[in-house]
Each structure stands twice: as C-alpha cells, then as structure tokens.
Amino acid sequence: MAFQSSxxxxxxxxxxxxxxxxxxxxxxxxxxxxxxxxxxAPACGILSRTIIESPVVHWVLPVWLRSRAHNDIAxxxxxxxxxxxxxxxxQVHEIIRKADFGTRIRNAIVLGAPPEGGPDGTASGLVKAxxxxxPMQDATKAYEADVHHTLxxxxxxxxxETGDAVFLFIQERADGTLEFVTTRxxxxxxxxxxxxxxxxxxxxxxxxxxSAEGAFIVYELESLINMDSxxxxxxxxxxxxxxxxxxxxxxxxKMEFLHPRPEDDYHIILLLxxxxxxxxxxxxxxxxxxxxxxxxxxxxxxxxxxxxTPLPKxxxxxxxxxxxxxxxxxxAVSEHSIGIVKNAFTGQTLFDTLETHSPGQTRLxxxxxxxxxxxxxxxxxxxxxxxxxxxxxxxREDGVxxxxxxxxxxxxxxxxxxxxxxxxxxxxxxxxxxxxxDVFIIGGDSGPGGIWKLxxxxxxxxxxxxxxxxxxxxxxxxxxxxxxxxxxxxxDLSTRRKTPLNLTQKPDRIFCTSGRGPRSSLTELRWGIQAxxxxxxxxxxxxxxxxxxxxxxxxxxxxYAVLSLPHSSxxxxxxxxxxxxxxxxxxxxPFDTSSRTISAIxxxxxxxxxxxxxxxxxxxxxxR
Numbered sequence: 001m002a003f004q005s006s007x008x009x010x011x012x013x014x015x016x017x018x019x020x021x022x023x024x025x026x027x028x029x030x031x032x033x034x035x036x037x038x039x040x041a042p043a044c045g046i047l048s049r050t051i052i053e054s055p056v057v058h059w060v061l062p063v064w065l066r067s068r069a070h071n072d073i074a075x076x077x078x079x080x081x082x083x084x085x086x087x088x089x090x091q092v093h094e095i096i097r098k099a100d101f102g103t104r105i106r107n108a109i110v111l112g113a114p115p116e117g118g119p120d121g122t123a124s125g126l127v128k129a130x131x132x133x134x135p136m137q138d139a140t141k142a143y144e145a146d147v148h149h150t151l152x153x154x155x156x157x158x159x160x161e162t163g164d165a166v167f168l169f170i171q172e173r174a175d176g177t178l179e180f181v182t183t184r185x186x187x188x189x190x191x192x193x194x195x196x197x198x199x200x201x202x203x204x205x206x207x208x209x210x211s212a213e214g215a216f217i218v219y220e221l222e223s224l225i226n227m228d229s230x231x232x233x234x235x236x237x238x239x240x241x242x243x244x245x246x247x248x249x250x251x252x253x254k255m256e257f258l259h260p261r262p263e264d265d266y267h268i269i270l271l272l273x274x275x276x277x278x279x280x281x282x283x284x285x286x287x288x289x290x291x292x293x294x295x296x297x298x299x300x301x302x303x304x305x306x307x308x309t310p311l312p313k314x315x316x317x318x319x320x321x322x323x324x325x326x327x328x329x330x331x332a333v334s335e336h337s338i339g340i341v342k343n344a345f346t347g348q349t350l351f352d353t354l355e356t357h358s359p360g361q362t363r364l365x366x367x368x369x370x371x372x373x374x375x376x377x378x379x380x381x382x383x384x385x386x387x388x389x390x391x392x393x394x395x396r397e398d399g400v401x402x403x404x405x406x407x408x409x410x411x412x413x414x415x416x417x418x419x420x421x422x423x424x425x426x427x428x429x430x431x432x433x434x435x436x437x438d439v440f441i442i443g444g445d446s447g448p449g450g451i452w453k454l455x456x457x458x459x460x461x462x463x464x465x466x467x468x469x470x471x472x473x474x475x476x477x478x479x480x481x482x483x484x485x486x487x488x489x490x491x492d493l494s495t496r497r498k499t500p501l502n503l504t505q506k507p508d509r510i511f512c513t514s515g516r517g518p519r520s521s522l523t524e525l526r527w528g529i530q531a532x533x534x535x536x537x538x539x540x541x542x543x544x545x546x547x548x549x550x551x552x553x554x555x556x557x558x559x560y561a562v563l564s565l566p567h568s569s570x571x572x573x574x575x576x577x578x579x580x581x582x583x584x585x586x587x588x589x590p591f592d593t594s595s596r597t598i599s600a601i602x603x604x605x606x607x608x609x610x611x612x613x614x615x616x617x618x619x620x621x622x623x624r
Contacts, residue, residue, distance in 0.1 A: 055468045057443035059108045060430045064153040065170045068115040076108040090463035096178045104161045107198040112154035151228040159195025163187040185240045201257035210255045214248045244299035250276025256321045266295040286316040325390045326408035342411045365398035375429035379438045395425045444468040447519025469514035469523040478509045534578040547600040564597040590619045
C-alpha cells in the first residue's frame with residue numbers, strides 16, 4: 001500500500017509516493033537533536049563582593065544588651081544588626097555588628113523591661129520603695145534587683161524570613177572583646193510570612209508572632225531569671241517553654257499585647273484586628289478580637305472561637321495600634337483620624353476621636369495624598385509616673401512630631417505639636433534614655449537621619465547625623481587604572497610585572513547621587529574611621545587650615561587647635577570632653593599668632609613645632 005506525502009527536501013516542499021512500511025519506519029526513528037555548541041569561556045569576568053552594605057535601617061530599638069551601665073541602641077537592617085552606644089556627647093558609637101544570619105530579618109523586638117532609674121540608677125532614688133511584705137509578681141522587676149546575673153536586663157529578638165526566632169545579647173570575653181550570644185528557636189515551616197506581626201507582652205513571658213495569611217503562634221517564654229540560671233549552668237539558654245498555633249478566619253491586620261492594670265500584672269491580654277469577607281454583609285469586615293488569660297495558664301485551653309466586635313468605618317484598617325499603660329486602653333491611628341478605646345478588655349469599640357491639630361504637609365512630603373503617621377515611641381520615665389500618666393511621641397512621615405500625654409484618672413489626652421525636624425521618618429524611629437532630655441533617634445528615609453535632643457520647654461535640637469545614601473540613582477568613580485585599556489603591553493603578563501607601580505597615585509573615589517526631594521544629595525562613599533561632630537560653633541574669621549594636638553596642662557588632659565587665618569593665627573584650647581573652647585591670648589600664648597601658620601607638627605616627646613611666614617616656634621610640654 002502506498003500514498004502520496006509532502007516532504008521538505010533541500011529547503012523545498014516536494015510531493016512523493018511513500019509506502020506504508022517506509023512511513024512507519026520513518027516515524028519510529030527518533031529525530032536527531034542538534035546539540036548547541038558550548039559557548040566559549042569569556043576572556044574576562046566580573047567577580048563581585050559587597051564592600052559597603054546598604055545603609056537602610058528598618059528598626060531602631062533602645063536595648064540594654066550588655067548591662068544597665070551601657071545605653072545601647074540596636075540598628076536593624078535587612079540582614080544586619082548594628083549595636084551602638086549612646087554616650088554623653090550625643091553621638092552613637094559603634095560597638096559590635098552581626099550580619100551572618102543567612103537570611104533576611106523580617107521583624108525585631110525587645111524582650112524585657114528597661115532598668116528602673118536608667119544606666120546609672122540615680123533616678124530610681126526618686127521613687128518610693130515597695131514595702132517588704134508586698135510580693136513582687138513582675139519577673140522582670142525581680143530580675144533587675146539582682147546584680148549577680150549573667151544575662152543583661154534585656155534581650156533582642158529577631159524573626160527571620162525562615163520563621164525562626166533568634167534571641168541574642170552581648171557578652172564580654174576574657175580578653176575584653178565583645179561577642180554575640182545567640183540561641184535560635186525553629187518555628188513551623190508551613191506558616192508563610194510568620195513574624196510579619198510580632199509583639200511581646202508587658203511581663204515578657206509571652207510572645208506572639210503572626211502571619212499575614214491568617215495564623216499566629218503564641219510562645220510561652222521562660223522568665224529572665226530562669227534563662228540566666230540556664231546560661232550559668234550550661235553556657236546556653238532555651239527561652240521558649242511551649243507554643244500554641246491558632247488559625248484565624250481572615251487576614252491578621254494588627255496584633256498587639258495590651259497593658260493590664262498595675263494590680264493585675266499576671267493578666268495577659270492579646271488584641272487582634274482581623275479582616276475577612278463575610279457573606280452576610282457581602283463585604284470585607286474588620287473585627288477586633290481579644291484573648292485574655294492569666295500567667296501560667298495552659299495555652300491549649302486559652303484560645304477559642306471568637307467572633308469579635310466590628311470596627312467603625314474610619315478605623316477598619318488602622319496604620320498603628322498603640323497600647324497605653326493606663327486602663328487597658330489603646331490608640332488606633334488611621335489614615336484620617338486617631339481614636340482611643342478606653343477599655344478594650346470589655347469588648348466595647350467606642351472610639352473617641354483625638355484631635356492633634358497637626359500642621360499641614362511640609363516640604364519633605366512625597367506624594368499626592370496627605371502625609372501619614374508612620375511611627376511612635378514611649379520616652380523613658382519612671383514606672384511610678386507611667387502608672388498615672390502615659391506619654392507617647394507620634395511621628396509623621398514628613399518630619400512632624402506630636403507629644404501626647406494621657407492621664408489615668410479621666411483618660412483625656414493632651415496633644416502638643418513639637419514642630420518639624422529636617423528628615424523623613426519611617427519605622428526607624430525611637431526615643432532613648434538621657435538624664436536631662438528626651439532623645440530622638442531616626443534612621444531617615446531617602447536621606448540622612450540623625451539624633452535630636454528635646455529639653456524641657458524648648459524645640460528639638462539636632463546633635464548628630466546618621467548617614468543614609470539610599471536610594472542611589474547613579475554612581476561614578478575616578479578610576480584611571482590603565483589595566484582596563486586594550487593596550488597589548490598590558491595584556492602581556494610579563495610586561496605587566498616589569499612595569500613599576502605608581503605608589504603616589506591617589507586612591508579611587510566613589511560618588512553617587514542619592515536621596516530624593518529636598519534631602520537629595522551628592523554623596524562620596526568612603527572607607528575608614530568616621531569623624532563625629534563633638535562641638536560646633538561659628539568663627540568670626542575664615543580658617544585656611546587647622547591642626548589639633550593632645551596636651552596636658554596642670555595634670556588635666558585637653559587639646560590645642562592651631563588655626564591658620566589669612567594674615568595671622570589663633571590657638572584654641574579644648575578640654576578632654578570637647579565641651580567648650582577658649583582662645584589663648586597673644587600675651588600668654590607660646591605660639592606665634594601674628595603671622596599665618598604654614599605647618600605644625602608634634603614629635604614623640606610632645607613638643608609642638610609651628611612654622612609661620614616669619615618664624616618657627618617650638619612649644620615644649622613645660623611651656624604649657
């Protein structure tokens with residue numbers, strides 16, 4: 001049997017007679033696959049290594065990770081934790097850094113209460129002591145009272161993208177260097193985005209981690225005293241006693257632990273805002289669900305099906321839930337209004353509107369809609385004071401900060417607008433401890449952040465800047481390396497080895513255009529030791545050049561600064577803490593101040609050599 005078929009031959013379709021047996025043989029033969037030739041190895045490639053990490057910080061958290069004597073601040077980014085210490089000069093000094101978590105950091109929070117009285121403990125003397133016959137039920141307060149503990153007053157908790165929780169603190173080695181001590185708790189892998197919500201109850205005995213997909217885990221934690229005992233015995237500690245997983249019918253929008261009444265510190269209250277589509281209403285409905293139990297209860301019996309209370313329209317999707325320390329109340333900060341629920345434990349959702357009378361949008365605002373409230377912080381106050389009056393600083397994305405004070409008696413808030421600071425604010429916003437003022441530490445958004453001090457009855461004053469060169473729009477270098485040229489001499493390895501190196505060539509410099517809006521800038525990326533501004537003041541004459549030397553006068557350490565002016569020289573004396581500056585009078589000054597200084601240097605013996613246009617002066621240590 002034969003039939004006609006069309007076949008492709010030499011690029012043309014032709015018709016030919018084919019027998020049935022030949023057609024079966026042709027179909028059974030596997031077509032030959034043409035293997036693509038392997039690409040040739042390129043002559044050169046790109047080997048990349050991260051030299052400068054992204055400066056973006058998502059959280060700034062005050063945390064005592066070493067002892068109560070160190071005012072530590074944690075800067076948490078995508079993949080790193082930088083611990084710095086806030087000192088009396090208003091600067092944050094880098095202490096230790098960790099960036100080997102193996103994955104991104106999804107959330108961060110502090111476990112434990114700050115020490116009463118601050119780092120030095122002086123403020124605690126202003127508080128009346130508890131009677132000896134009154135039991136101390138708060139485990140964190142009891143932990144602070146004992147000075148023989150190994151663990152610090154607080155721990156830092158990180159939720160990684162894997163869902164694992166990392167508990168860490170800082171320990172000093174025998175040689176005086178510092179190291180991180182960490183322990184990791186593995187969470188179930190079947191919960192997506194676990195840690196998107198993260199909250200710790202005021203007693204530091206429970207932690208809740210929520211998933212945006214409709215589930216959360218409550219971790220029952222060991223007390224800090226038990227963790228410290230574990231660490232002293234074995235060198236490790238296991239902070240988690242048990243866990244309880246709870247599925248929800250809807251999406252978890254917000255999750256926070258609320259503060260119980262001071263006399264009910266054993267009471268645990270967990271608040272959830274759940275959004276789900278309800279068939280009866282043919283729309284998405286936001287409900288407030290409250291779970292409560294007592295310290296030590298079995299978590300298996302705590303959670304039950306809760307229908308929840310519907311939220312009003314203006315607070316269906318609040319930007320923030322701010323738990324207050326009075327009357328189990330909280331603020332619901334939404335896009336267009338701020339509401340206060342005065343007793344959430346009763347289940348009522350009567351939101352009293354809080355009028356902030358905040359100013360209109362500032363020049364730092366980006367976007368067509370109005371600016372949003374993005375962060376909040378509670379300043380350091382004595383616990384006795386916070387039992388009667390709570391204070392909240394509320395920050396807006398365009399730099400506006402509001403001071404909210406609420407009294408426990410009538411729960412009537414008082415709002416004061418502090419004005420505007422010169423930076424955009426995201427979640428990287430906090431307040432830190434200071435004896436005489438409130439300190440704002442802001443990571444910045446699309447521009448540098450900084451540190452501001454707010455003294456009583458005054459405006460915020462910036463004391464230092466925190467670099468932030470994101471986002472980078474473009475980048476350029478000053479690289480003039482001839483090895484990139486196509487000259488045959490540089491391709492020959494032997495020729496390249498014989499070519500002498502130009503040791504006097506200046507190092508390459510990297511410049512980038514960064515930021516956006518009024519805070520955009522041209523930034524140079526450098527590597528080295530950061531210089532911090534300790535004292536800033538105006539000088540009445542232009543300074544062409546300056547030199548600074550350490551000196552010791554009558555047993556007190558300080559500094560001499562030699563300033564080269566257009567037609568003369570000045571010499572300033574600084575104390576060791578750089579708190580002020582005083583000019584030396586020409587009559588009592590061993591330096592030449594009548595002429596312009598060309599150069600100055602200090603030798604190993606401490607003698608300062610000054611070269612001016614008319615003379616050379618040698619100032620020995622005995623002449624100061």
